[in-house]
Structure formats: C-alpha cells, structure tokens
Amino acid sequence: MNPSPIAREYLEQGYSTTCPIIDMHGHLGPFYGCYLPSSSLERMRHRLKRCGVRRIICSHHSALACDAERGNALMQEVVRQHPDEFLGYWVINPNYPDATARDLRSFDRRTGFVGLKFWPDYHLVPVTSPRYAPALEYADAYGLLVLVHTFGESPFDAPGMLAEVGERYPRARFLMGHSGYGEWERSVAIARDLPNVYLDLTSVFQALDFSQMPGGSLMPRAPALSPHVNGLIEYMVETAGSHKVVFGSDLPWYSQHYHAGAVLFAHISDEARHDILHHNAERLLGKHLVGTSESKPP
Amino acid sequence: MANAKALKFFDCNCAFGPYRTRVFRFARTADELLGEMDFSNIEQALVYHTAMRFDHPVVGNERVVRESRGHSRLFPTWALLPSQTEEQPPLETLLREMRRQGVRALRLFPDDHRYFLDEITWGDQMAVFMERRIPLFIRASLDRIATLLRSFPDLVVVTGSQGSNPLDRYAWPLIERYPNLIFETSSYLVDGGIEEFCKRYSATRLIFGSGFPDNAGGAAMLTLARAEISDTDRRAIAWDNLCRLLEEASLP
Numbered sequence: 001m002n003p004s005p006i007a008r009e010y011l012e013q014g015y016s017t018t019c020p021i022i023d024m025h026g027h028l029g030p031f032y033g034c035y036l037p038s039s040s041l042e043r044m045r046h047r048l049k050r051c052g053v054r055r056i057i058c059s060h061h062s063a064l065a066c067d068a069e070r071g072n073a074l075m076q077e078v079v080r081q082h083p084d085e086f087l088g089y090w091v092i093n094p095n096y097p098d099a100t101a102r103d104l105r106s107f108d109r110r111t112g113f114v115g116l117k118f119w120p121d122y123h124l125v126p127v128t129s130p131r132y133a134p135a136l137e138y139a140d141a142y143g144l145l146v147l148v149h150t151f152g153e154s155p156f157d158a159p160g161m162l163a164e165v166g167e168r169y170p171r172a173r174f175l176m177g178h179s180g181y182g183e184w185e186r187s188v189a190i191a192r193d194l195p196n197v198y199l200d201l202t203s204v205f206q207a208l209d210f211s212q213m214p215g216g217s218l219m220p221r222a223p224a225l226s227p228h229v230n231g232l233i234e235y236m237v238e239t240a241g242s243h244k245v246v247f248g249s250d251l252p253w254y255s256q257h258y259h260a261g262a263v264l265f266a267h268i269s270d271e272a273r274h275d276i277l278h279h280n281a282e283r284l285l286g287k288h289l290v291g292t293s294e295s296k297p298p
Numbered sequence: 299m300a301n302a303k304a305l306k307f308f309d310c311n312c313a314f315g316p317y318r319t320r321v322f323r324f325a326r327t328a329d330e331l332l333g334e335m336d337f338s339n340i341e342q343a344l345v346y347h348t349a350m351r352f353d354h355p356v357v358g359n360e361r362v363v364r365e366s367r368g369h370s371r372l373f374p375t376w377a378l379l380p381s382q383t384e385e386q387p388p389l390e391t392l393l394r395e396m397r398r399q400g401v402r403a404l405r406l407f408p409d410d411h412r413y414f415l416d417e418i419t420w421g422d423q424m425a426v427f428m429e430r431r432i433p434l435f436i437r438a439s440l441d442r443i444a445t446l447l448r449s450f451p452d453l454v455v456v457t458g459s460q461g462s463n464p465l466d467r468y469a470w471p472l473i474e475r476y477p478n479l480i481f482e483t484s485s486y487l488v489d490g491g492i493e494e495f496c497k498r499y500s501a502t503r504l505i506f507g508s509g510f511p512d513n514a515g516g517a518a519m520l521t522l523a524r525a526e527i528s529d530t531d532r533r534a535i536a537w538d539n540l541c542r543l544l545e546e547a548s549l550p
Contacts, residue, residue: 037488047489228317228324233514234323251489255521257521261516262515265520
C-alpha cells in the first residue's frame, strides 16, 4: 500500500489539509472540439474545492481558439470576480501583431494576470518565429511566466524549439505545457539544464494512442512518440528534480483527481509531491498569491 | 461518500511483460504487477501479457495463463485473430480451451495485428461470441467499433471512450444504439465525465480500468474513488460490473 499520508488523505476525503494544489494550467469556457461537462464557471469552482485546489491559472478557450480580444476580456472578468480562485494568462495570438502590441502596452495595468499563454501548434506559428518576439521580449523584460503549449516533434513548439527560446530570453520563465508530450527525454533534459524552463504535468499521464482517434482529431499525429507514460513523474523528479515540475490539469478538460492521482501514486517522496503540487507554483507566482484569502476545501 | 480505501477495485485493463520500447515503469512479471496493484489500491485485475500484443497472440496467450497461474488476484484474457490465416485453433476448440484455462474474456488489437473490424473478416466468429456473451475488449477507434457493431449489434464490447480529446460526441450515440457496448475508465479523464455518464445512462455501462502501464497508475483509481456518484454506482463500476460480465460469459 502507498505509505504517503497525502495519498491517504486524498483517498479518504478527496483533498489534503496539509498539501494544497495550485493548478498552473487551466482554461475557461466551452470548447468547440469536444463536450466538456465542467466548463461552466460555477461547475469549475465546485470542482476546485472538491480537489483542494487553492488556485488555478487559466486562459480562456475563446481567446485561444477564435477571438483573443473577446476571450481575454472574459478571462479578465473572472479574475476580477474570483481573485481567490482564479488567476489568468493573457493569450497572445501572433497572427495579430497590432493587437499584441496594444495588449503588451497595457499589460502592467491588469491585475490577476501572471503572464502570457502561447498556443503555437494551433495558431500555426513557430514559437521561434519573429512574430512571437515582441511578446517574448516583454516577458523577458518583466520576468513574466509564459505558458507554451508544447508537443513532441511539432514543427511549431517541439521541446527543442522551446529550449531555443528559453536560452534567448533568460529572464522570462517558461512552463513547458504538456512537457513536450512524447519527447520526454528531451523535455526533461531541457528543464534540467535551463533554469528558466519548467515541466508542466498537464495531460501527460494519459497514453495518447492516436490510432484510436476517429478522423478530425485536433492533435497532431505522432506515432513515433512514446505511448507509455507510467513512471514519467519518477523520471522527471530523478532527472530534472522535483523543483522543476509543476501541476496542471487542463480543467475543465481533465479531472484534477486524475492528475492528482498520478502524482500521489507515483513512487516519489512526499517532499517531491509538495514541490509539484504547490511549492513550485508558490515560488513562481510570488506576489500574485499575496493579499488574498485562501479557498478552503469542503 | 464512504472512505475510498475500503472500496475494492477490479481492473479490466492492465498488462505485464516486457516492452520493446522504453517504458519508464512497468511490471515485467505477475509478481511485479501485484506489487504495483497493491501500491495503487487495486485488488484484482483482468490481465493480458505484452506478448499477446507484441510477440504473437499464440505465444502471449500461453504465457499469460502460465505466468498468472497461482496468482488468485489475476485473471487471464486471450488475444484473438481472424480465422482465415489459421494461426489459432478452430473456434470450437478455442472456446473449449478457454474454459479449461479459466479464460472468460478476449482481447482484440486490430492496429497491432492488422486486420479489419468488419463482417467480412469476423462473420464466422462474432455471431458465436454474441450468442455466448463473451466479452470482447477491443482497442480501436470508435468509428471502427461502430462498424463492427452495425453488423453484430448485440456483441458485448468493452472499449475506451476517448483518446487524446474527450470523445463523448462520438461515444454517446453508440451507447444509445448498442445495449452491450461498455466503456472502461482508464482514459475517461474528462472532468465530470463519469458523473455525467451515470446520470444520462447507467453505471452498468462503465467498468474500471487503470490502463497500466500505458497510463499512470493510481490516476483512474482516484478519479473513480472521488467521482460525485452514489456509492452503489461506484461499487458497480469499480467491481460488480466486471464480475457480472465474466459470469455471463457462456463457454462450452
């Protein structure tokens, strides 16, 4: 039996009183490509409490998938109304340079936004492209967090491309969304070697079998990538260190209990679990967690 | 809900044996698998051997029986091939051998073993499985499952309901049409998915799977343990439904 007291707490009550979660990768709103039962704001808030999640950092689906202006405004409204539960990433769509320039000029006046969100695989712009440079220069100047969707062997955001950007902008702090799914060794080595790059656990616990997807999947097909993910957390902790791994769930896509279960039932120490589930996020978010009361589990 | 530590889990989807590619953590032997199950709060498992997928079904089917023998918490399954290539015994012989070896469910890996899932390929076998209610665990996309079920609508089929993206827009129409289609939960990680499914349909159409070692151990277990469903539904998904499926299988 797993000897972890934190795992026992989760089994017994669904959350831990000693080890809260800060979820560094979430979204808001419905999504065009699939049905998400938990996409309403009230449902999201309920689920956060049930899983002992103290804060979630989100970007809005509308901003990512269609209309950055509308989606970012919706995100702003949520962080304004629920600052104890939600913080935001401002979505940058590099296909709209004028809007990006305008948004960056006003970014420091927005409260509740901890950094920027890039979605290169879906905006079809390589993260190394000059079109991302203004946002990256801004993040570098102000030490912002930048959550970048990454995927193994992608022509837009493969781990090696994020390493290039991470080295070019050393003061920006990069979360490697989905940990460069599939190119695990490369991603973990990058997080080990670059002090400003972190591994994000969002949806890395599911073995993606692309052969099982009916036609029209949004995800790139990558048959050469490793289809087995059990033991990955242990590998990340052993190789890059638990201080370089952050918790993410993609909520309302994926269950936070599923993601928590993968961390709680990995063969790692409780100290590493604390790092992954909240310590690292607390360090990265710093001032954004100060001055707000804390949500409590039910 | 009750303490999940007291809930018993019967895992319908887990494997032991070696892999040719790198797997960070897996169970090479039945003993190792039992250790992993203990760590992840799982009591019993309906298992397959990796040799059934990646060596040859005939090799793997023999190994899974031999290597799980003496482990009362492990229940072997066999991989199935189309009859035309005559790599496996004739159907009646296979069924009698299943009974003799305590095998009460079959697995199909159409992508790994390269065959169609249709009436042309399976016309001679599927009617028998349908009549005998032998559960078929099929690892294939939902459109291919739908093709099979169009020809054999009463087959007892267990499959995953999603791949990388939530697939309920594909899955739910099939659930409504085919009464013996069942989803296992190893990849059913869309938030609120289990709750929504139980509310709209029935907990009888879900069974617990961990997906070990493809998926992270413990993840699907905790998801079901903390799902916002009744304890009766939770026990059904975690244990009772799989027991019932295996009991209903009729072997000569």
